[in-house]
Amino acid sequence: MAEVEGISGQEGNFQVKVRQKPRVVDMDKCIACNLCAEKCPKKVPDEFNEGLDKRKSAYIKYGQTVPLKYAIEKETCIYFVKGGNKGVKGKGKCRACEKVCPTGAIDFDQNFQDEIKEINVGSVILTPGFKPFDPSAFDVYAYSKFNDVVTSMEYERLLSSNGPCMGHLTRPSDGKEPKKIAWLQCVGSRNINKCDNGYCSSVCCMYAIKQALVTAEHTTGDVDQAVFYMDIRSHGKEFEKYYEQAQEKGIRFVQSRIHTAYPGAEGGVTVEYFNDQTGERVKEDFDMLVLSVGLETSKGSIDLAGKLGVELDKYNFAQSSSFAPGTTNIPGIYASGSFQNPMDIPQSVTEASSAAASASVALSSQRGSLTQERTFPQEKDVSAEEPRVGVFVCSCGINIAGTIDVKELSEYAKGLPNVVYVENNLFSCSQDTQVLIRDKIKEHNLNRVVVAACTPRTHEPLFRETMKDAGLNEYLFEMANIRNQNSWVHSKEPEKALEKSKDQLRMAVAKASMLEPLEYLSVEVNQSALVVGGGISGMVTALGLANQGYETILLEKTDRLGGNAWNLTSTWRGEQIRPYLEDLISKVENHSAIKVYKNADIKANKGSVGDFVSEIDVAGEIKAIKYGIAVVCTGGHEYKPDEYLYGQDDRVFTHLEFDKEMSEHKPALEKAKGAVFIQCAGSREPERPYCSRVCCTHTMHSAVELKKANPKLPVYVLYRDIRTYGAREDLYREARELGVIFIRFTPDNKPRVSKDGDDLVVVAKDHVLFRDVEIRPDYLVLASAIVPAEHKNLVELYKCGLNTDGFLQEAHAKLRPVDMSVDGMFLAGLCHFPKSIDECIAQANAAVSRASTILSRSVMPLDSIKSYVTENCDGCAICVDTCPYGAISLTDYDRDGSMHKKIETNKALCKGCGICEATCPKHGVYIHGFTNEQLRVQLLAALENV
Amino acid sequence: MADNNEPVIVGFLCNWCAYAGADLAGVSRMQYPTNMRAIRVMCSGMVHPNLVVEALERGADGVLVLG
Amino acid sequence: MTKVTVAEEWLNACAGCEIAILNVGDVLVDLLVNNLEFVHIPVILDKKYFGQTGEEKELSIPEAVVGIVSGGVRNEEHKEVLLEMRKKCQILIALGTCATDGGIPAMINMYTDEELKKFYYKDSPTTDPADYPTEHIPPLLDQCYAVDQLVNVDLYLPGCPPHPDWIAGAVLALLEGKTDYKMPEKSVCDSCPTIRESKKGLADIKRMLASPLYDPDKPLSEMRCLLEQGFLCLGPVTGVGCGGQNGAPRCISARVPCRGCYGPVRKGAKPLVDYMGALASVGFDPNKMPDRRGYLARFAGAHGVLKRPVGGRNG
Known part of the structure; x- marks a missing residue:
């Protein structure tokens, strides 16, 4: 609800003028009870559900909103629209929400004016996101004419369980469940005819496949689904497998563009397209047509860029360089996410961390200067005391009390074992109740507290602070979730809800009585880093860390830095790589905070986040090193094909070999008869089922160069799908314009390469002519796969994971694309997945940013919910392998003169998941706060009356 | 749940997904039967099979492990 | 006296x-x-x-x-x-x-x-x-x-x-007048000196027709854990004590897996569930084990652990 009005100043010291629009609702008082929305008489289209249903003027945008606070929309609210706030007599009388709000959070006489705020910052990051393309202008798809033609964004909402049809898919025209659905790709992307979006939006193929796969979960019976596409672009990590899975599940992929949509006989649409297998025009009926709309920059974002003076490219994305992704033309202002380029979630998350790293370099000297720490009284030792439980039952206004008889629940609580004090509060989370809870803890000498209210996921931290304020260990606290998981979901069954709330409270009290104070854990952080691999990713990471002020060790296994970049000439944007590379190497080698070891490898490792200790072999000499975090940038290399006469004829090259050939013998092109590129050499094959992401762009780049050098040279590209995502699509268009000939092949009919005398003969079946075409080129370039470095050693030493293709596994495919599952370890570059230089640099920057979250503090606090070994453990070691974090090890110990075994758990590695607890056949290992006994008493309490 | 023939279901809900989902069902005011009693766990992987067996032994009609 | x-x-x-x-x-x-x-x-x-x-x-x-x-x-x-x-x-x-x-x-x-x-x-x-x-x-x-x-x-x-x-x-x-004498509540593993490295790879279960790998001239402490060798040793769910106060487990000393003769580790334990749960956690498919109940509750079928099939056999 805020907008940037303008900006002044410069890097390190910007003044940002922000217009804060009124929420009308006081955020400190709002408890998100929804009563204002319930009472609000004004219905308006719900923009979150793409206008497919209605919301009120008093609203939250969606259920997961953070913070979960309501707002009154001034533009539609009856009171404001009728001028009530302007003191117009007899106008604007509604104010219904104000009257019904139980906490007095709504005040129309206050908080209704725009506020202008001045904010002083050192750096600015622009992340305004994208706007889905509006297909109304494409009359042939009849989006504005037929209700059953929807955009993919609308379809997404139709599928959603909190969308307009509650997750049970129905079509808009008549509310019937669709049985046959079509997707049309590239609506508003790869199109310079009806719109100016010449770029590929990068994400639509995958979201269409996802929607098609997920549709089955939201419908009954079989659904016939067809995706009409130009090229399927599943170039991300694990994406190709997902595409294959969709094909196996029977989703039809039709390589054709629907040219017109007609009204269907009974709702739905009839689409007409050209079947390139039969050469016929086909009319086919569908119940729904989903337009896979592209991503574009919104007008608001363009205006924002204008106000800030940030230059945009011809497609209105922030102008950036491959070597400094996320920077703009203005120092100190950065861009990330789809404002830079259309991109998917993992790439956006990576770019966001990258921008954060760039933005914080200039600020690193001021790190921590504005933070304050809270202090708490000395903690009281209650371990020897009998449990004395205090219960606070929250009414939450009428949110709980309106359904559950809280008075009876409070009475019931008094009779529960160990309960010595019970009180009912109107709002247990209010500030004065915190004071009250603290006082009651002291007054009644409580040593355990149970709050029956909302969810611990949002409110436990608040009450834990109160526990600490009262001098109690914060883990002596338990919640009973009688709002989110009771009164709100059983509002029509008050009696059963009361019974359930009693059970919930009894379970919480039973668990509370078993709770024990937990130790606050932390690890001391060695504020230095190890970077493994001295290619571009590794060097950018090392330089980034060093520029943030951290001592960094860079290991390179060969005798020179640079890796694959030595073999590359220019980026897809045409920037020369060699000067950048040489400059980067010199910066790295001359940086006082970077220690480079060449011919180096890791031999042994122990320790964990904050405190790793390794042995490295540097040209035969063993050294011990210590560091707090590690970034793995071990890279990958070009696959050497075993087909298409590779290695048997010196006219057959890989991409990198061909680049080298061109840089050395370019004049030979003058006399050449032709060049052929074969795509997917080693990629998208059974033994390497992934797409290598960069090869299509590389081929386009080379093909364009060839055509520019010798326009008469026949150039052919034999391909399966062209995957020039984002603005790389321009290269593909340019190649076609320059006369490069594209011939599509399928895996069951791959091009055949043979020799006829001295001639190299390539035969491929032309997909338009349906006939074999014979080409006799001088150059046959194989767009060969990228394969990951060998990681066996690393996996053994650090217990990190690989995916089935041998690339290192990130902690979460979407949300943590730079972290590894081992705490304190990060990854960047080709070891993660094939990617272009700009993407490698962004990921390396992101690794710097992620690593800084650990390295910036000398002590890292740890959660206390960790595993611990009980006296029952006798070292059978079954749990050791089940720990996903490698936190468990086996040790010998002496007991009464004889040797026995037991496990030890590493607190820094343990995440408290408890798989060990569930594995152990003898209660030998537990998780603090979730021991088998603690779960069991809840279970017994739940079943007490059965 | 003292009386009647209402089935009793014990649910072990992962804090990070299923429990959050149950909370969101509340925020969205979805209505569902009252029969489940939820036990919050930090990962559905921490639920020992013995707890499931014991729940059934002690009269639960069903056990949900959600994660 | x-x-x-x-x-x-x-x-x-x-x-x-x-x-x-x-x-x-x-x-x-x-x-x-x-x-x-x-x-x-x-x-x-x-x-x-x-x-x-x-x-x-x-x-x-x-x-x-x-x-x-x-x-x-x-x-x-x-x-x-x-x-x-x-x-x-x-x-x-x-x-x-x-x-x-x-x-x-x-x-x-x-x-x-x-x-x-x-x-x-x-x-x-x-x-x-x-x-x-x-x-x-x-x-x-x-x-x-x-x-x-x-x-x-x-x-x-x-x-x-x-x-x-x-x-x-x-x-x-x-x-001596002490009436609270109790067996230790630990499992056979507590007294077992075999080497434990990794429980992975248990998918390949061996029957006792095969012989475990060991050198008869070397002590038990130099033999790999039989469970890790793929034999369904019941040590982890069996009470310790077969070797006496300080001795190694008897069966394992004879280089055969524990059969569970000391019963559950403690009263109320459910070795059947415990064992299958633990093995399932390391990737073993319980369905691959013939006569699961008979094998795992061979010595501990009372207390309702072994029951007749509800509704009779084959039905």
Whole structure:
């Protein structure tokens, strides 16, 4: 609800003028009870559900909103629209929400004016996101004419369980469940005819496949689904497998563009397209047509860029360089996410961390200067005391009390074992109740507290602070979730809800009585880093860390830095790589905070986040090193094909070999008869089922160069799908314009390469002519796969994971694309997945940013919910392998003169998941706060009356 | 749940997904039967099979492990 | 000094436990001189339950301070003897896994009486088919019980057979007036010195027809854990003690996997669930194991652990 009005100043010291629009609702008082929305008489289209249903003027945008606070929309609210706030007599009388709000959070006489705020910052990051393309202008798809033609964004909402049809898919025209659905790709992307979006939006193929796969979960019976596409672009990590899975599940992929949509006989649409297998025009009926709309920059974002003076490219994305992704033309202002380029979630998350790293370099000297720490009284030792439980039952206004008889629940609580004090509060989370809870803890000498209210996921931290304020260990606290998981979901069954709330409270009290104070854990952080691999990713990471002020060790296994970049000439944007590379190497080698070891490898490792200790072999000499975090940038290399006469004829090259050939013998092109590129050499094959992401762009780049050098040279590209995502699509268009000939092949009919005398003969079946075409080129370039470095050693030493293709596994495919599952370890570059230089640099920057979250503090606090070994453990070691974090090890110990075994758990590695607890056949290992006994008493309490 | 023939279901809900989902069902005011009693766990992987067996032994009609 | 009187009985048992008592050896001999007196031990000393000439109507066992019972309870006679023992003895010891957990005979709990009779008297390949006898046979109970399912037990000494160390330990403790003598609540692994490296790769389970890898000239501490070698060693879910106070597990010392003869690690434990859960966690598919219940509850079928299939077999 805020907008940037303008900006002044410069890097390190910007003044940002922000217009804060009124929420009308006081955020400190709002408890998100929804009563204002319930009472609000004004219905308006719900923009979150793409206008497919209605919301009120008093609203939250969606259920997961953070913070979960309501707002009154001034533009539609009856009171404001009728001028009530302007003191117009007899106008604007509604104010219904104000009257019904139980906490007095709504005040129309206050908080209704725009506020202008001045904010002083050192750096600015622009992340305004994208706007889905509006297909109304494409009359042939009849989006504005037929209700059953929807955009993919609308379809997404139709599928959603909190969308307009509650997750049970129905079509808009008549509310019937669709049985046959079509997707049309590239609506508003790869199109310079009806719109100016010449770029590929990068994400639509995958979201269409996802929607098609997920549709089955939201419908009954079989659904016939067809995706009409130009090229399927599943170039991300694990994406190709997902595409294959969709094909196996029977989703039809039709390589054709629907040219017109007609009204269907009974709702739905009839689409007409050209079947390139039969050469016929086909009319086919569908119940729904989903337009896979592209991503574009919104007008608001363009205006924002204008106000800030940030230059945009011809497609209105922030102008950036491959070597400094996320920077703009203005120092100190950065861009990330789809404002830079259309991109998917993992790439956006990576770019966001990258921008954060760039933005914080200039600020690193001021790190921590504005933070304050809270202090708490000395903690009281209650371990020897009998449990004395205090219960606070929250009414939450009428949110709980309106359904559950809280008075009876409070009475019931008094009779529960160990309960010595019970009180009912109107709002247990209010500030004065915190004071009250603290006082009651002291007054009644409580040593355990149970709050029956909302969810611990949002409110436990608040009450834990109160526990600490009262001098109690914060883990002596338990919640009973009688709002989110009771009164709100059983509002029509008050009696059963009361019974359930009693059970919930009894379970919480039973668990509370078993709770024990937990130790606050932390690890001391060695504020230095190890970077493994001295290619571009590794060097950018090392330089980034060093520029943030951290001592960094860079290991390179060969005798020179640079890796694959030595073999590359220019980026897809045409920037020369060699000067950048040489400059980067010199910066790295001359940086006082970077220690480079060449011919180096890791031999042994122990320790964990904050405190790793390794042995490295540097040209035969063993050294011990210590560091707090590690970034793995071990890279990958070009696959050497075993087909298409590779290695048997010196006219057959890989991409990198061909680049080298061109840089050395370019004049030979003058006399050449032709060049052929074969795509997917080693990629998208059974033994390497992934797409290598960069090869299509590389081929386009080379093909364009060839055509520019010798326009008469026949150039052919034999391909399966062209995957020039984002603005790389321009290269593909340019190649076609320059006369490069594209011939599509399928895996069951791959091009055949043979020799006829001295001639190299390539035969491929032309997909338009349906006939074999014979080409006799001088150059046959194989767009060969990228394969990951060998990681066996690393996996053994650090217990990190690989995916089935041998690339290192990130902690979460979407949300943590730079972290590894081992705490304190990060990854960047080709070891993660094939990617272009700009993407490698962004990921390396992101690794710097992620690593800084650990390295910036000398002590890292740890959660206390960790595993611990009980006296029952006798070292059978079954749990050791089940720990996903490698936190468990086996040790010998002496007991009464004889040797026995037991496990030890590493607190820094343990995440408290408890798989060990569930594995152990003898209660030998537990998780603090979730021991088998603690779960069991809840279970017994739940079943007490059965 | 003292009386009647209402089935009793014990649910072990992962804090990070299923429990959050149950909370969101509340925020969205979805209505569902009252029969489940939820036990919050930090990962559905921490639920020992013995707890499931014991729940059934002690009269639960069903056990949900959600994660 | 007055001797402490001891009565000993065997129920659904094989006399192995009584041999274990004798195997206490020198300690026992010393104690018999001054401290202990067996007033009743029909395995060794003849005893007429209904008087020397059968003149009594009621079964009788002499009173004793300590009662030791081996064997589970399978028929009315076992039950009658057990109840009499409980009545006459101040402290009752359940000796051996049959008494503590049902033992081998409790595997019958998976079958109906009809199945038992049919197999035992007719179908068994080593038996000449005959009718089921109706006379001079005590009626069967509905299942094979552990002793504590029918009477209160003060002290548990499991094992098949129990190691003499624990018998001696219990007796000495009692003589010192300590009645809270308890077996350690750890598993066989606690006393097992084998090497443990990784439990992964258990998908390939071996039967005992195969031989584990070991060097017979090297001690047990240089052999890889049998479970890790793919043998379904029940050590992790079996109570420790078969090797005595400090010895290595007996079966594993003979280079064969633990079969579970000491019963569950502690009272109330569910070895069946515990074991399958643990193995499933390391990637083993429980469905691959033939006769899971029989294998895992071979010694601990009482206490409702082994049940007849609901609705009869094959249905």
